[in-house]
Amino acid sequence: MNKKGLLIVVSGPSGAGKGTLCKALLAKHNNLTLSISATTRQPRRGERNRESYYFVSEKEFTEMIRQNDFLEWAKVYDNYYGTPKKPVLDMLNSGNDVLLEIDVQGALQVKKEFSDGVFIFIFPPSIEELKSRIKCRGTETPEAISKRIKSVYDELKYVYEYDYIVINDNIDKAVEELSAIITAEKCKTKRNCFNIDAIRREAR
């Protein structure tokens, strides 16, 4: 009974608090592993290669695209971001749940291939709160901040492609909701055909 792991895809505007929530969720679930993305962007202060991202050159990245090595990839703010395919598939097949923290464009690509994935959109409690969070981060230029805020409205158009929304107005509550989504998804009938068939055979 080697049950496949759950693919959990989390998106949401920058500043909605995805990173904090994902970290807390990973701490709570032993069986959940964060997929590490590849990117061509420069590391921010404190980010380390092979932990935060695989930091690769544009040449390496485009070669991986050519080899069809990405589950999804996108060019955002002049940089490439992508999810290497093989490690994700290996983890799922060995029964581990995998968490992808990716943008809307990437999530839509993953959804085409993995309709069985669980797609969650993280909302900030309000747009005002979102703006102040992005500004407080202090790691971006004013131009980048204004570009990010302008893109929020566009991203929100795709919310209806997601299965769930979690509003991050309280971290503990939001993490509890994310945990509940994982637990509930594992109870979905479509994910338990093995159990059902075994019990029906026994009852015959």
Added chain:
Amino acid sequence: MNKKGLLIVVSGPSGAGKGTLCKALLAKHNNLTLSISATTRQPRRGERNRESYYFVSEKEFTEMIRQNDFLEWAKVYDNYYGTPKKPVLDMLNSGNDVLLEIDVQGALQVKKEFSDGVFIFIFPPSIEELKSRIKCRGTETPEAISKRIKSVYDELKYVYEYDYIVINDNIDKAVEELSAIITAEKCKTKRNCFNIDAIRREAR
């Protein structure tokens, strides 16, 4: 923002432990109310009118059918069972979640009218366990027991009509799964159009 309540429908073979799980779930969720069914069967020891069931005569029951007063009804083991419609709709409209503990036939009727309901099937850990639980209950004749066990296989055919299955091999774990299902369902995108639209308006 008067959000409608969630309609949660729980079914499963007699002896799977539905009653115990529902009681524990109700104790955990203030906002959740058990719908009381009407029935023409005789009260078992300890059952009280208007608490366990509305115990009504066959004449009263058939008159309610005629008036279209039931959300679902069925004749099982020579007795009628049904869910009076009005109290359920009133609770949902006032934002309360409602729990229906009903059989498979009833659930399928409710599903036709309430495709938005949450349909959960409770499994016993094994068929052997189920048989021994039904026998231990000691409130039924041998004929009734044998009739019940024979019907389990028929019920299991309809499991795929349900959204979730919960295997009751450990009460605490099963209650946690039921709670998670409620929490997760409240995060479903389709149930949060109000929030999404408000945030999108703010971002415009």
